[in-house]
Amino acid sequence: MKRKLFFFTVHILVPLLAGGVVYVCWRDPNLLMFKWFGALGLERSIESLRAGTAAGQGLPHWVLYSLPDGLWVYALTALMILLWRGTKSLPAKAFWLSLGLLLGAGAELGQLAGLLPGAFDRVDLIVCLIAPAAALVLTSRRVPLNRSLNEAS
């Protein structure tokens, strides 16, 4: 249980929060989430947070605009790995494990084809391709950090 909690924290919770921090602190405030923050009465707190972290706006473009989505795709893939590890149902396992890749890269390709709103970005696509692969590699038993967890399951 402790190991699963560790896996959940490192590979799912931290990437989710890190992606969220980038959006909340440094992305354009005209996003739906900022309306929700306003509705929840968090406007002032968010403004203070953004003012306090304004120096981060100088981070590389890909960190601000591509990395958050990649981190979320990573977290989703890691969640699937955690849930489906050790199961013998291959079709279900393959489907769920590939969903992060399908949703992330699919959304970008949908934008390229004009099927989805938004602008296609090559870097976004690359990040969304790397993220699931990174999740598979970093959670594999070859990585010492995860060996004991894999052995336990």
Place this chain on the structure above:
Amino acid sequence: MKHLKNHLFSITGVVVLLFLALATTPTNNNNNNRPSTPNTTRYANSRSGFSGKLADNYVDFSFDYPNSWKRVTDSSNFVKVENKSASGDTIENFAVGWVSGPSSLLPQLAQQLSEQSSRGFPEYKKVSEGEVKIGPYEGYEFRFSSHMKTAEGEGDIWGRVVLLPSEGSRKGAALVMLASSAGSDVHGPEDVGEKGELPIILNSFRFGP
């Protein structure tokens, strides 16, 4: 059903991801009923998230920009959108900042802004200034040219700054447009906002929520 719990947790994970995707959707429609074309995205300014001078001088406005353009972070303006070449060079960009003052003060403000701009652009030269009309709004503008030399090569940058005055309790706005010789449509400061894709933005700019 075998693995029912796994399926349910997996669906929950996907729902969380879709929720995050929804949360990061731009709020482009607000109360503005003007239709945008299929090839453009509507930007509508929203008070939430701004602090400091941008919050103090907040103004409602909206405009449409081509889908191929991207919004970029710019802490000194309300919004900035940009069109880049495949190699990453800026072809055109458009930013909206604040102006506080009646139309009689605009020539003086333009002078100040021109002096500020001259410090940020090498070989800066103001080429024109005067009154201008943007959609239904009377304003004042200046245009400039600049020549940059970098390790990758050299190129021209042309700028146009349009100042729209405050009216009643509504603050004014500064529309800052830049174009470069990296594009093929704009060939000088006189073309900025007249050729290329900037006219799409400029023609759709409106004050109001």
